[in-house]
Amino acid sequence: MEPSSRSATGPLRLLVDLNIVLDVVLKREPWYRDAVTLLDAVSGGAAAGYVASHAIPTLYFLVNRANGRVAAVTAVTDILSVCKVAPMGTPDFQRALALGFADFEAAVQVAAALQTGCAYIVTRNAKDFKGSPVPVRTAGELLSLLPPPSER
Numbered sequence: 001m002e003p004s005s006r007s008a009t010g011p012l013r014l015l016v017d018l019n020i021v022l023d024v025v026l027k028r029e030p031w032y033r034d035a036v037t038l039l040d041a042v043s044g045g046a047a048a049g050y051v052a053s054h055a056i057p058t059l060y061f062l063v064n065r066a067n068g069r070v071a072a073v074t075a076v077t078d079i080l081s082v083c084k085v086a087p088m089g090t091p092d093f094q095r096a097l098a099l100g101f102a103d104f105e106a107a108v109q110v111a112a113a114l115q116t117g118c119a120y121i122v123t124r125n126a127k128d129f130k131g132s133p134v135p136v137r138t139a140g141e142l143l144s145l146l147p148p149p150s151e152r
Contacts, residue, residue, distance in 0.1 A: 010048060011045060011046060011047050011048045012046075012047045012048065012119050012120070012145070012146070013047070013048045013050065013116060013117055013118040013119055013120075014042065014047050014048065014049050014050065014118055014119070014120050014121075014122050014142065015050050015051070015052065015086065015109060015112055015113035015116065015118040015120070015121045015122065015134070016038075016039070016042070016049050016050065016051050016083055016122050017055075017109055017121060017122060017123035017124070017125070018051070018052075018055040018058055018059060019123060019124050019125060020035045020038065020039070020122050020123065020124070020139055021035075021039075021051065021055070021059060021075075021079055022059070022062060022063075023035035023036075023124070023139075024036045024039055025059070025063055025071075025075045025078075026063070026066060026067075031124060031139070034138070034139035034140040034143060035139045037139070037143055038122065038139040038142055038143055039082055041143065041146050041149075042082055042083065043081075043082045044149070046146045046147055046149075047142075047146055048084070049082055049083035049084070050083055050084050050085070050086045050112065050113070050116045050118055051079060051083045051084075051085055051086065051112075052085075052086050052088065052108060052109050052112035053085050053086060053087065053088045053112070054088070054105075054108060056076060056079070056080075056085065059072075059075055059076055059079065060072045060073075060075070060076050063075045063076075084116075086112035086113075086115055086116045087115070088108070088111070088112060088115065092108075092111040092112065092114075092115050093108065093111065095111045095114065096108045096110065096111040099111070099131070099132075100131075101128075101129075101130075101131070103128045105128075106125070106128040106129050106132075109121060109123075109129070110129065110132050110133065110134055113134040114133065114134060118134060119134075119135070120134065120135050120136070120137050120142060120145075121134050121135070121136045121137070122136075122137060122138070122139055122142050123136060123137075123138070124138060124139075126138070
């Protein structure tokens with residue numbers, strides 16, 4: 001059963017994995033269109049987007065390496081204007097360790113999603129999240145769960 005697209009406390013909460021953000025910033029095909037449409041929907045209020053705190057310096061590092069400092073600053077500024085940063089502390093990292101995932105970074109993403117009450121994790125790498133207590137969807141799958149633009 002899918003969570004409803006809107007909860008009593010506001011829009012659907014999504015933890016946006018860094019690969020979705022990078023698909024937009026680096027215009028990576030064939031994923032760019034769904035990723036940019038999803039982030040546009042978040043920006044427009046159709047959902048509440050969150051990113052794990054450790055994703056911000058990683059975003060800067062990867063975009064700086066690919067396209068330079070100005071592009072990296074722009075990418076970080078843009079994602080901070082669209083998504084909230086999930087605050088992470090010692091208990092969240094302990095929770096991530098307790099999940100027992102082979103990919104610790106994915107476990108930290110799950111802990112961030114749990115900490116912020118996210119209904120879904122949006123990623124292209126579902127295999128890294130096997131056994132996640134938070135459902136995992138691609139950007140395209142998530143778009144079908146959001147209200148159409150005419151209803152936002």
